[in-house]
Amino acid sequence: MASGTALIYDEAMTRHKLLWNDPICDIEVPERLSASYEQLQCYHLVERCIPVPAREGSEEEILLVHSSEHLEAAKSTQTMNEEELKRISGNYDSFFFHPNTYHCARLAVGAALQLVDSVMSGKVCNGMALVRPPGHHSQRNAANGFCLFNNVAIAAEYAKLKYGLQRILIVDWDVHHGQGTQYIFEEDPSVLYFSWHRYEHQEFWPSLKESDYDAVGLGKGKGFNINLPWNKVGMGNSDYLAAFFHVLLPMAFEFDPELVLVSSGYDSGIGDPEGQMNATPEVFAHLTHFLMQLAHGKLCVILEGGYHLRSLSESVCMTVRTLLRDPLPQVTGEMAPCLSAIESIQNVRAAHKPYWKWLTCEVFLPFFFLNFPILPMSIFSFMFVLNCFSLLLKDAAGNDFFSAALGFILPVAYSYQPNLIVIAVGPNRSLGISGISLLFGLLQGLAESRILAVIEVRSDINLMQSVAKALAGASMPHFGVHVPPTQEKVNQIKKLRNQLQQDWKMLQCSGK
Numbered sequence: 180m181a182s183g184t185a186l187i188y189d190e191a192m193t194r195h196k197l198l199w200n201d202p203i204c205d206i207e208v209p210e211r212l213s214a215s216y217e218q219l220q221c222y223h224l225v226e227r228c229i230p231v232p233a234r235e236g237s238e239e240e241i242l243l244v245h246s247s248e249h250l251e252a253a254k255s256t257q258t259m260n261e262e263e264l265k266r267i268s269g270n271y272d273s274f275f276f277h278p279n280t281y282h283c284a285r286l287a288v289g290a291a292l293q294l295v296d297s298v299m300s301g302k303v304c305n306g307m308a309l310v311r312p313p314g315h316h317s318q319r320n321a322a323n324g325f326c327l328f329n330n331v332a333i334a335a336e337y338a339k340l341k342y343g344l345q346r347i348l349i350v351d352w353d354v355h356h357g358q359g360t361q362y363i364f365e366e367d368p369s370v371l372y373f374s375w376h377r378y379e380h381q382e383f384w385p386s387l388k389e390s391d392y393d394a395v396g397l398g399k400g401k402g403f404n405i406n407l408p409w410n411k412v413g414m415g416n417s418d419y420l421a422a423f424f425h426v427l428l429p430m431a432f433e434f435d436p437e438l439v440l441v442s443s444g445y446d447s448g449i450g451d452p453e454g455q456m457n458a459t460p461e462v463f464a465h466l467t468h469f470l471m472q473l474a475h476g477k478l479c480v481i482l483e484g485g486y487h488l489r490s491l492s493e494s495v496c497m498t499v500r501t502l503l504r505d506p507l508p509q510v511t512g513e514m515a516p517c518l519s520a521i522e523s524i525q526n527v528r529a530a531h532k533p534y535w536k537w538l539t540c541e542v543f544l545p546f547f548f549l550n551f552p553i554l555p556m557s558i559f560s561f562m563f564v565l566n567c568f569s570l571l572l573k574d575a576a577g578n579d580f581f582s583a584a585l586g587f588i589l590p591v592a593y594s595y596q597p598n599l600i601v602i603a604v605g606p607n608r609s610l611g612i613s614g615i616s617l618l619f620g621l622l623q624g625l626a627e628s629r630i631l632a633v634i635e636v637r638s639d640i641n642l643m644q645s646v647a648k649a650l651a652g653a654s655m656p657h658f659g660v661h662v663p664p665t666q667e668k669v670n671q672i673k674k675l676r677n678q679l680q681q682d683w684k685m686l687q688c689s690g691k
């Protein structure tokens with residue numbers, strides 16, 4: 180099995196900069212890249228990674244996604260003077276050209292492709308590419324929102340072409356909607372695109388109708404475009420985790436990707452002037468950890484936005500630490516998603532119900548703003564919930580397991596924030612080795628990875644080996660074809676959720 184984490188950084192990508200006054204574009208500074216790299220050096224993370232050089236993406240590679248007109252327009256800027264650069268920049272929404280922009284953008288594309296090659300060839304298990312200019316707003320025929328070429332979209336097309344991949348997951352946790360990526364893949368069922376973004380009912384840039392939850396994809400691509408709009412600022416750790424538990428992760432496990440690409444913008448982190456969200460750097464460690472459980476751990480993280488240098492560089496370090504399999508820090512703050520986040524989560528689940536097996540048994544009711552009475556968490560509630568874990572897993576055949584693990588166990592565990600986790604595996608279990616291993620993998624993000632396995636002595640050696648591998652951070656075994664959870668299990672989980680969500684608020688994913 181591949182091991183190691185690639186890190187791609189090339190100082191040359193700091194040579195793209197704004198030459199005139201522009202209050203919209205002046206936050207996309209070269210220091211975004213250098214500050215992130217310096218922080219990685221400061222924490223001695225650079226020396227623990229495998230350095231991979233960037234290269235220029237070729238014209239053919241850029242043309243996998245972009246039109247030749249767009250490529251030629253970008254190429255022509257290399258010899259322009261400032262006046263000409265300013266004029267051509269004005270043709271686009273929120274973009275600036277510098278004579279070095281074209282070269283930097285080709286390096287950004289090439290860095291993303293180098294990362295894909297390193298991961299797909301087995302040279303490393305995962306990795307991160309620090310690139311500028313970013314990519315996810317860039318469209319087939321246009322630069323947009325600081326982005327010239329769509330690095331992640333080109334990486335996905337390249338991976339399909341070169342490695343014959345049929346299922347690629349793109350997770351866009353940047354605070355802006357990657358509308359460029361959506362347009363490129365909206366009819367393509369081989370790429371599952373997930374984006375959460377500040378939306379505020381279409382008030383926030385790029386203010387598009389198609390950034391809302393009901394844009395689920397087109398034609399054959401229906402169901403493969405997941406938009407989770409944030410209609411308020413101030414979303415925090417628990418809102419982001421709830422989005423993973425109740426939307427992204429169940430879809431991702433059902434989709435079963437062969438490669439995961441992250442459009443990794445950190446403007447969704449605390450302090451960022453663009454996002455105005457409250458998520459702390461630690462949460463990016465947990466989000467990264469969850470994605471490492473997919474696609475046999477093949478995870479390529481590619482930088483997008485992030486404009487608060489401290490928040491950006493700390494979050495980059497959290498991501499790289501996690502890729503290196505360091506124990507995860509505890510997430511801070513009250514573990515309770517806000518009502519606006521719950522409303523968005525319910526809307527996206529309802530919009531995607533026709534396309535996903537795990538949602539087929541769900542019944543969606545109109546959203547109610549309920550004020551749950553605050554009850555002190557009792558020892559009875561705690562004992563009861565532990566009992567529920569074993570009951571839910573007892574006869575969790577096949578994909579009932581995903582509903583139980585993602586829809587119940589993880590939310591409760593994150594609500595509780597334990598200091599130690601003990602998982603006991605007894606005889607006569609119906610849960611398969613893959614399920615048990617994944618449970619260890621998922622829960623390992625908690626309690627700073629203090630996790631004990633208690634396994635009945637007569638258990639088979641394969642189980643012990645598999646659990647030991649999961650504890651050592653090996654990638655998860657394959658789960659096979661996804662079948663919907665049974666109606667009985669879904670009802671059981673729903674009943675428990677309703678019963679327990681007053682104490683365990685991360686269980687909330689609907690208003691009822």
Ligand SMILES: [Zn+2]
Pocket residue numbers: 353354355444446453483484485
């Ligand atoms: Zn952004």
